[in-house]
Amino acid sequence: MEQVEADGLRKTYGETVAVDGVSFSVDAGEVFALVGPNGAGKTTLVRCLTGTARPADGEARLLGTSPEQTDEARVSLLPQEFTPPERLTPDELIGYYASLYPDDETRDTDALVDEMGLSDAVDTRYGDLSGGQKSRLKVAVSLVNDPDVIFLDEPTTGIDPEGREDVWRVVERLADEGTAVFLTTHYMREVERLADRVALIDDGKLVEVGKTDDVIRKHAGEPRLVVRTVGSAEEAIEGFDATVEGDELVFEGVGVDGIGDALDALDGAGVGYDEVRWREPGLEEAYLHLTGEV
Amino acid sequence: MKPSRVRGEASAEWRSFLRKPAAVFFTFVFPAILVALFAVVVGAGSGFFEEPQGYYFAGYLGFVVLLTPLSRLSSTVARGRDRRRFEKLATTPLTRAEWLTAHVAVNGGLILAASGLIALLLVAVGGASLTLSLVSVVVTAASVLIASAGFCGLGALIGRAVSSQDGAIAVSNGVGFPMLFLADTFVAPDTLGVGAPVVELLPLTYFSRTVRGATFTGGSGAELVTSLALLTVFSAFLFAAGAYALPWHE
DSSP, X not given: OEEEEEEEEEEEETTEEEEEEEEEEEETTOEEEEEOOTTSSHHHHHHHHXXXXXXXXXXXXXXXXXXXXXXXXXXXXXXXXXXXXXXXXXXXXXXXHHTTSOGGGOOOHHHXXXXXXXXXXXXXXXXGSOHHHHXXXXXXXXXXXXXXXXXXXXXXXXXXXXXXXHHHHHHHHHHHTTOEEEEXXXXXXXXXXXXXXXXXXXXXXXXXXXXXXXXXXXXXXXOEEEEEESSOHHHHTTTSSXXXXXXXXXXXXXXXXXXXXXXXXXXXXXXXXXXXXXXXOOHHHHHHHHTTOO | OOHHHHHHHHHHHHHHHHTOHHHHIIIIIHHHHHHHHHHHHHHHTOTTOOSOGGGGHHHHHHHHHHHHHHHXXXXXXXXXXXXXXXXXHHTSSOOHHHHHHHHHHHHHHHHHHHHHHXXXXXXXXXXXXXXXXXXXXXXXXXXXXXXXXXXXXXXXXXXXHSSSHHHHHHHHHHHHHHHHHHSXXXXXXXXXXXXXXHHTTOHHHHHHHHHHIIIIIOOOHXXXXXXXXXXXXXXXXXXXXXXXXXXXXO
């Protein structure tokens, strides 16, 4: 079932078009990632979808109805750059946000503290927590109502690797339990790890939407095997389907299974080499390609 | 309006207040210092301050009732907007009216406590003579709570209008201090000249007249009811406008 829907969403600020005709949907149990450069329209799109901003045109639907009419107890948002009251402890903050929801729709505070790795900091005020602990706590307060749809706007920015792993595990568990997760991020590795589908927004427009693997395959280019020859690369290239870049031979489209064959062929031809590099392109390359940065 | 949500918001605000020493100081100690200083000036019976100490009780309370909510709410709203707290709250079941009610409860309670302290100091240090009866206490307490609700609304409006916390405090003072001295608190309206007509348009005027009538001049029941009713109308309007202005949405 579609939990989040955008149909031709458009949002303007004066002459500036922040979101321009955006359409997509997110299903239950799906992690949908939105990536794009700073100022591309990610946060504005989140605001339109959660009802904190009204689109100039088009329609947003949340749990089958307009964001303004949605049951707030089934939705959660972690805004970008959100800072909760600094003088409250993790226990108190989770309790505070839980008190805003019906009792029977909230999660156990202690379990949330444990799950987010904050047990050692229950008596520490938010302002005195480390950056990683703050980020984990912000995610925790967004989970108090056990939402059916959650919007996480750059939840792991400024967080340490261990904390990021904790957040990722929580996101994976949420999706496994059927929650629709709408995630914006700058970390491509986060998208590759978590997202079932990814959308790339640039200048307010979606330039690509699809399964993460498909987007990588379509836009990231072929795997590359790069061999630095001992002698002249220009002389060594004869008989090989490769290109020369400086003193290196570059083989495009060589998968991980083809590395051995390529090196055997070089050995057979008597081509000496002292360095071999192979890289399978990922979402980072697809992103750079789609945003025109390469 | 759901009491559990109001309680949750009020509880978080109360805890935050208690852990901020500067806020506690300015809420309780600053008015106490002010009363002590004015008690000396008024006691000397010079310049503007020719009335007995009890006459100015309404002014001292007006100072706290007006400036505490204005500065606290305006900065709270400006800070909450900067830190994206309202965007978060907008996606919870908490409503704007509930949020403001919670903050009125906290600030009203604080101001009520500060008012008691001021009354004690004025009597003990200044030697003021105040009417002490069930009616005077109930009317004064009701005036404090009703006025607090209105000025919390005005503080929210200022917080919405300004772009920073510093700006919020500056505008609060810019609005609050002129109102304080135009509202029949320390300066009698007939000495204001061309400014006198403005007095009747200020909600604080009806607060000071109600409190002074109940605690010092022995105002009639009709006078107290009329000024309290006008204060209630002003406060209801300011509360509604303040709640509507909270930056729940863009």
